Amino acid sequence: MNQKEHIEDSALRKDAPVLFGLSKQDPFRVEDGFFERFPHEVQALASKPGKSPLFLWLKRAAVALPAMALVLFAVHALRGPEVPLASVPVTEEALLSTTSDQFDTQSILAGLPEEEWPAFDSVTVQLTANEALAYVDQHDIDLTEYLYQQ
């Protein structure tokens, strides 16, 4: 201890006479034979074969892969719809023909007199160019006739 520290230490001892008047004993009890057994116990633990790096990587991958899949799914689900490239007006007739079988709109309407049919307006749905072409192809629409009617 240098001179400066000695002075500081003396000053501190004066400030805390009760603390520095106590004997520095170790009041904690240790169970009998602990320090004889402990080196063997810790050595046994140290000698256990460690887990290989491959195991650790597999363990990490088991957590990381499902998390990554979840993130990708979330990104896919939250991504906005594709930008429409073309819009095609779909008439009532076209809508009726493309209604799913589950609702079977045609059979429902067939059971009603024509005056009780709800008023259908022309509905515009946004289709991409490919979707529009597929629609025309699937329904054998003659584009020349269709355009002439319009």
Add this chain to the structure above:
Amino acid sequence: MDEPTDQELIALFRKEESRHYAFNLLVRKHQRRLYTFIRRMVTDPDETKDVLQNVFLKAWTGLDKFREDAQLFSWLYRIAHNESISHLKRMRRGLFTSDATVTERLVGTLDSSEHFSGDMIQRKLQRAVMTLPPKQRAVFNMKYFDELKYEEMSRVTGTSVGALKSSYHIAVKKIEAELTLGLSRSDQTKPGE
């Protein structure tokens, strides 16, 4: 036979055939001082054992990279310090609570007579030490009980000498205040007892 020096132990440890023997000697040589330091930090004997085991397991894996110009005991003491602080942090996280509740638990363990053999004033001292924040408690224990030099404490804690001095002085004043308060309370209660 004389106790081997730390340099001899490290040299033995680095030879495959004497590795386990050297480690056993190393644990025997340093376990008591480290145990006492950790016990003063975490109080509970079972938890002390767990922390001490971790310290030596880290030493087992890190000793190959240990620089021989550093002191082995300081290095082990540093691991013990870090492990004790981490243990107390984990304890706090585990209980989802504040430092005050952790302190209450430590004092509760201290009050259990089977773990503590000191007299009334020693109990008061240890209770006062337990009220210090973990890092300050470590500083106090290193300086007051283990009588480490500030430079050595600085190597152990990674804190500057000036900050350590300041922390120790504050800790001493807090503990003196607690002890004085405790003594004056017991003086007041004596006539009625």
